[in-house]
Amino acid sequence: MRKRFFRVLKPKIKFEGWEGEVQTLPPPESITLPLSRPGQMPFNPVVDVGDDVKTGQFIAMLPNRTGVHATVTGKVTSIGPGYSWDGQQILTICIQRESDDEFEAPIIMEDLEKAPRDQLIQTLADLGFASPWKPVSLKNKLSETERIPVHTVIIRAVDREPPIAVQRRFLTEFSSDFAESLEGLRKIVGDACLVVVAVPESMAAQVQATLRDVEIFPVGDSTLDTNSTLLIYKITHKFFMAHDNPRREGIAVISAENLAFVARCLHKGKARTNKLVTVSAPDLEKPLTVRVRLGTPVAHVLNTLNVKVASGDRVISGGLLMGMAQPDMNANIVRGVSGITVIPASKVVTFTDAPCINCGRCVSVCPVNIQVNLVGRYSEFGYFEQAVMRGSGSCVECGLCAYVCPSRRPLLQYMRFANFQHGLQLKELQAGEGRG
Amino acid sequence: MERVILSTAMGPHIHDGSRFSRIMNGYILALLPAALWGCIRYGMPGVRTILLSVGSAILWEWMARKLMKRSMTLHDGSAIVHGLLLGMMLPPNSSWWIVITGTFFMIVVGKQFFGGVGCYPLNPVLVGFAILHVSWPSRMCSHFTMANSDLNGLTLEPLEALKSYGPSVTDVYKATDLLQGFQMGGIGTGAVWLLTIGGLYLMARGFAPWRVSVAYLLGVATTAGLFYMIDASQFANPLFHLFAGMTVFGAFFLTTDYTTCPVNSMARMIYGFSAGMLIILIRNLGGYADGTVFAILILNLFHPLIDRIHWPVTGLDARTLKRGN
Numbered sequence: 106m107r108k109r110f111f112r113v114l115k116p117k118i119k120f121e122g123w124e125g126e127v128q129t130l131p132p133p134e135s136i137t138l139p140l141s142r143p144g145q146m147p148f149n150p151v152v153d154v155g156d157d158v159k160t161g162q163f164i165a166m167l168p169n170r171t172g173v174h175a176t177v178t179g180k181v182t183s184i185g186p187g188y189s190w191d192g193q194q195i196l197t198i199c200i201q202r203e204s205d206d207e208f209e210a211p212i213i214m215e216d217l218e219k220a221p222r223d224q225l226i227q228t229l230a231d232l233g234f235a236s237p238w239k240p241v242s243l244k245n246k247l248s249e250t251e252r253i254p255v256h257t258v259i260i261r262a263v264d265r266e267p268p269i270a271v272q273r274r275f276l277t278e279f280s281s282d283f284a285e286s287l288e289g290l291r292k293i294v295g296d297a298c299l300v301v302v303a304v305p306e307s308m309a310a311q312v313q314a315t316l317r318d319v320e321i322f323p324v325g326d327s328t329l330d331t332n333s334t335l336l337i338y339k340i341t342h343k344f345f346m347a348h349d350n351p352r353r354e355g356i357a358v359i360s361a362e363n364l365a366f367v368a369r370c371l372h373k374g375k376a377r378t379n380k381l382v383t384v385s386a387p388d389l390e391k392p393l394t395v396r397v398r399l400g401t402p403v404a405h406v407l408n409t410l411n412v413k414v415a416s417g418d419r420v421i422s423g424g425l426l427m428g429m430a431q432p433d434m435n436a437n438i439v440r441g442v443s444g445i446t447v448i449p450a451s452k453v454v455t456f457t458d459a460p461c462i463n464c465g466r467c468v469s470v471c472p473v474n475i476q477v478n479l480v481g482r483y484s485e486f487g488y489f490e491q492a493v494m495r496g497s498g499s500c501v502e503c504g505l506c507a508y509v510c511p512s513r514r515p516l517l518q519y520m521r522f523a524n525f526q527h528g529l530q531l532k533e534l535q536a537g538e539g540r541g
Numbered sequence: 542m543e544r545v546i547l548s549t550a551m552g553p554h555i556h557d558g559s560r561f562s563r564i565m566n567g568y569i570l571a572l573l574p575a576a577l578w579g580c581i582r583y584g585m586p587g588v589r590t591i592l593l594s595v596g597s598a599i600l601w602e603w604m605a606r607k608l609m610k611r612s613m614t615l616h617d618g619s620a621i622v623h624g625l626l627l628g629m630m631l632p633p634n635s636s637w638w639i640v641i642t643g644t645f646f647m648i649v650v651g652k653q654f655f656g657g658v659g660c661y662p663l664n665p666v667l668v669g670f671a672i673l674h675v676s677w678p679s680r681m682c683s684h685f686t687m688a689n690s691d692l693n694g695l696t697l698e699p700l701e702a703l704k705s706y707g708p709s710v711t712d713v714y715k716a717t718d719l720l721q722g723f724q725m726g727g728i729g730t731g732a733v734w735l736l737t738i739g740g741l742y743l744m745a746r747g748f749a750p751w752r753v754s755v756a757y758l759l760g761v762a763t764t765a766g767l768f769y770m771i772d773a774s775q776f777a778n779p780l781f782h783l784f785a786g787m788t789v790f791g792a793f794f795l796t797t798d799y800t801t802c803p804v805n806s807m808a809r810m811i812y813g814f815s816a817g818m819l820i821i822l823i824r825n826l827g828g829y830a831d832g833t834v835f836a837i838l839i840l841n842l843f844h845p846l847i848d849r850i851h852w853p854v855t856g857l858d859a860r861t862l863k864r865g866n
Binding site: 338344345414418421431432459465472473474478495496502504507508510511512 | 545659747
């Protein structure tokens with residue numbers, strides 16, 4: 106990280122040196138896949154412990170038939186509780202690899218060009234795509250179910266934060282897949298739908314020439330430009346807080362990586378089994394992007410790349426500003442994770458509960474103008490309602506406030522703490538009202 | 542394989558390296574030229590006062606933290622900065638007990654009673670100085686304490702002279718002399734050009750809120766200019782007000798104290814501008830010769846109120862406020 110002598114401007118952390126070949130790693134000995142997400146309905150496993158599974162086999166499904174597919178060939182060893190990469194308890198399935206890949210029979214559609222829309226959607230669901238293009242059913246004030254169709258699709262071809270460089274590769278190395286998938290997407294969502302592709306500024310001109318029928322939205326390289334919430338805000342002028350779902354307003358966000366698999370899976374008829382991940386560690390000269398199987402343990406990736414991890418180091422799933430440090434090396438790579446960052450013990454930053462000195466740097470860097478100095482104090486001393494009233498719910502979790510704090514206060518933690526505690530208080534209140 | 546125990550946390554996992562103690566070091570560095578100049582000009586009495594002030598400030602801070610059984614905060618350097626600031630504001634020949642009492646009220650009453658840096662409502666340096674100024678006015682006048690000294694130039698504080706003899710004294714006190722620091726006053730508050738260099742350094746490093754200083758100087762200049770335009774025979778010109786007394790010292794080192802100044806950009810400008818305005822009002826219409834200290838103290842009281850002027854939080858609408866209730 107470059108330090109500035111003149112620290113008057115907002116800090117910008119840039120993407121640098123991400124170019125380079127994507128390396129494919131050998132499959133690991135065992136994989137663990139999540140069968141549920143926190144706060145959502147769990148998948149029903151359709152296999153039992155001890156069953157043999159093939160690569161790409163359907164192993165768990167939701168009622169609407171999108172599901173989870175095995176990513177190696179082997180035996181199911183356990184189905185039970187585990188932890189997601191952000192520390193929540195979820196249901197997981199573990200598969201031990203026993204042989205080289207044997208693939209499940211592909212689902213190939215005849216006549217892809219002329220296939221009707223419904224069939225396309227169904228095939229994609231069979232291949233494990235959650236369908237971001239489907240209308241959402243909502244209960245309105247009169248308790249009537251309303252179907253809200255998607256009117257804007259935002260494709261993120263930008264990465265959330267350095268040094269992760271995954272999404273932008275689908276504009277260069279895998280651009281044919283990407284372009285083809287966009288055509289497929291257009292077919293699914295219809296002509297009336299607005300498709301916006303958010304691309305890095307440096308690539309905008311190049312992309313403009315190749316992609317048709319879509320709007321190109323150039324995005325700067327700083328973390329504030331690439332933050333999800335802020336990106337949606339800039340494109341649609343609608344601000345969604347952490348608990349809001351953009352789908353409820355008819356806005357779908359798909360990452361370029363997810364989208365590119367549409368074309369690949371439809372052509373080959375195979376479910377998605379892999380994922381690109383950027384690994385950055387002090388042992389590596391520069392961040393390296395590798396292709397791994399979904400569910401691969403972090404330990405396997407790091408061992409294969411000869412990255413040594415000692416006690417006291419941090420292994421982060423995600424980037425430097427917004428990532429989560431993992432408690433152990435068995436954390437798995439799932440769809441939401443596109444980076445593994447290792448920080449040596451000597452460079453680990455610790456935060457303290459020192460008092461706020463009111464310098465106002467957090468306020469000046471906050472992209473949504475939260476009074477971070479006040480909200481941090483409210484949260485610290487337990488005034489969660491006050492904190493939410495002052496806008497802690499608008500926090501986009503960019504982490505810049507804690508990054509610049511000279512007192513080294515854990516400001517982002519305070520912000521999330523206030524939101525979480527306030528949510529609990531509200532729930533208690535509602536439960537109390539229900540009883541009374 | 543050896544068991545690896547990882548350190549866990551949520552983001553951010555990097556930091557820009559800033560520290561409060563580094564900011565305080567910046568302040569010390571910025572203050573040193575003017576302090577040295579004062580020491581050279583006033584000789585041993587000046588050196589003695591500054592060293593006594595810094596030393597006793599450190600001692601009071603250590604004792605207060607020990608007695609309150611709180612973590613030691615000496616390493617952050619704020620006690621040194623506060624001691625240095627008060628020492629530079631005192632007249633060179635101050636009695637030793639004046640200095641000790643001043644630092645006691647500054648560190649113990651003004652700062653540690655409230656919990657230290659980040660918690661005090663009023664700038665402790667100003668609290669200490671104001672208590673001394675109100676309690677022993679005659680001992681806080683530089684020309685009085687230096688009556689027996691042999692100094693080149695005028696041995697009357699320019700603002701005292703203005704109060705006593707009217708704006709005709711501005712012909713005697715030339716702006717260039719004032720700028721170069723040939724004026725009576727506190728040990729370190731006279732050398733305007735050295736203070737300005739220090740202040741610009743702080744602003745460039747981002748250690749001091751530049752909006753406050755700029756708005757403050759603007760406030761002083763505009764208000765003094767208005768008075769001068771109305772009646773040039775009764776009020777001094779703005780340049781005299783800018784360079785005389787503690788104006789510049791206040792602009793770069795007293796108003797910019799983080800804890801007692803607002804954090805929002807607009808609020809900072811309003812705060813600075815009003816402080817500048819108030820100084821001239823006190824000087825031209827009030828009873829005190831130099832209103833810097835009291836003007837900033839009054840604005841300190843208003844800073845939480847001024848700080849309510851800020852940009853709206855994105856996405857914070859009536860819905861959220863309702864949920865909050």
